[in-house]
Amino acid sequence: MIPICDLKQQYLALKNELDDALKQVATSGRYILGPQVAALEQEIADFCGCKYAVGVGSGTDALHLALRALGIGPGDEVITTPFSFVATTEAIGLVGATPVFVDVDPQTFNIDPENVEAAITSRTKSILPVHLYGQPCDMDAIVDLANRHDLAIVEDCAQAIGATYREQVVGSIGAAGCFSFFPSKNLGCMGDGGMITTNDRSVYERVEMLRRHGGSVKYHHSELGLNSRLDEIQAAVLRIKLKYLSKWNARRRSIARRYNQLLANVDNVKLPRELDKDGRFVRAGQGNDKSSLITSVYHQYTLQLEERDQVAEALRRQGIETFPYYPVPLHLQEVHAQLGYKRGCLPVAERLAQSCLSLPMFPELSEENQQQVVDVLLSATGSPSASYAGVA
Ligand SMILES: *Cc1c(COP(=O)(O)O)cnc(C)c1O
Numbered sequence: 449m450i451p452i453c454d455l456k457q458q459y460l461a462l463k464n465e466l467d468d469a470l471k472q473v474a475t476s477g478r479y480i481l482g483p484q485v486a487a488l489e490q491e492i493a494d495f496c497g498c499k500y501a502v503g504v505g506s507g508t509d510a511l512h513l514a515l516r517a518l519g520i521g522p523g524d525e526v527i528t529t530p531f532s533f534v535a536t537t538e539a540i541g542l543v544g545a546t547p548v549f550v551d552v553d554p555q556t557f558n559i560d561p562e563n564v565e566a567a568i569t570s571r572t573k574s575i576l577p578v579h580l581y582g583q584p585c586d587m588d589a590i591v592d593l594a595n596r597h598d599l600a601i602v603e604d605c606a607q608a609i610g611a612t613y614r615e616q617v618v619g620s621i622g623a624a625g626c627f628s629f630f631p632s633k634n635l636g637c638m639g640d641g642g643m644i645t646t647n648d649r650s651v652y653e654r655v656e657m658l659r660r661h662g663g664s665v666k667y668h669h670s671e672l673g674l675n676s677r678l679d680e681i682q683a684a685v686l687r688i689k690l691k692y693l694s695k696w697n698a699r700r701r702s703i704a705r706r707y708n709q710l711l712a713n714v715d716n717v718k719l720p721r722e723l724d725k726d727g728r729f730v731r732a733g734q735g736n737d738k739s740s741l742i743t744s745v746y747h748q749y750t751l752q753l754e755e756r757d758q759v760a761e762a763l764r765r766q767g768i769e770t771f772p773y774y775p776v777p778l779h780l781q782e783v784h785a786q787l788g789y790k791r792g793c794l795p796v797a798e799r800l801a802q803s804c805l806s807l808p809m810f811p812e813l814s815e816e817n818q819q820q821v822v823d824v825l826l827s828a829t830g831s832p833s834a835s836y837a838g839v840a
Pocket residue numbers: 506507508509532533535536578604606607627628629630640641642
């Protein structure tokens with residue numbers, strides 16, 4: 449079986465280091481908001497080039513609390529993408545605001561800034577771009593719109609930790625960056641966890657207070673908050689893994705580049721595209737490291753194919769796990785039915801939901817296993833260049 453993501457391999461590779469850290473927290477007797485969380489917050493702030501970082505209970509809470517801290521609430525509209533995990537719009541709903549969906553770019557799957565301006569109303573307070581699959585959104589255009597219309601940008605960086613847009617690391621561009629440490633993310637802990645980054649002292653102070661029941665002095669509460677703190681034990685795990693993150697992200701890019709070469713001649717399959725520094729589309733892993741200032745960190749490597757479900761089934765029969773991230777766009781989810789979006793109103797997102805397929809992608813994926821994925825995919829798509837050499 450070749451899984452889409454293999455967390456056990458990562459644990460085993462770092463077993464001694466991780467086991468020591470877990471034991472150290474256990475024997476310290478400090479489990480909530482202690483030295484591990486404080487140290488990780490500083491390390492993530494430095495990693496992202498931000499002044500502040502606050503550890504919270506999950507990526508969903510990071511989005512929720514960032515919106516709260518920016519004063520976004522009932523009556524406000526937040527413009528976002530229909531092509532993301534539900535947590536993006538869940539957070540908007542949880543603060544009482546309304547998500548407004550605009551269609552995505554068919555090459556990058558990310559929010560298309562060209563569609564944003566027409567969606568701005570007097571109630572719009574924020575733009576919430578999601579750097580999907582690890583690829584930064586077209587941030588120059590989004591920042592320009594936000595500046596002209598006085599909107600706060602909240603970046604959903606759950607899939608993109610370490611991705612860069614020109615000189616900036618994602619999470620440092622908007623008013624707040626929101627990260628998830630869900631186990632399968634590029635930097636994952638052993639449970640739930642999240643982080644908010646910001647350069648704005650008032651956002652930092654407010655989030656810091658909201659995560660601990662809305663008070664900065666113990667047993668004095670100024671507003672309704674949440675219990676949403678990153679655990680010491682998770683912070684200890686993350687501090688170890690953070691040391692390897694850049695190496696892992698580089699490995700993901702090189703896996704993407706290789707998929708790209710091996711799948712170059714397959715019919716009816718569209719490969720991922722990246723934006724380069726001039727805003728042109730380049731092939732996965734090519735808008736790279738030296739020539740481009742925009743770097744995806746390939747949380748997923750996602751194809752577009754016509755016969756998606758048949759191909760996925762053929763791969764499954766050969767022991768290869770894939771997933772359609774995401775099969776239903778957010779505007780057509782039952783939870784958002786009351787918003788009144790109808791099938792056909794965001795055609796690009798709807799088409800991508802029918803055709804997207806994410807392949808196995810994790811830093812430990814071996815060359816042989818990657819070759820096997822490619823061989824099965826070639827035969828499943830009936831590509832003339834299929835070679836069965838690597839298939840057992
Ligand atoms: C994972 C994810 C989240 C939510 O993070 P959790 O830690 O699972 O709450 C939000 N947005 C996107 C795009 C995600 O992939």
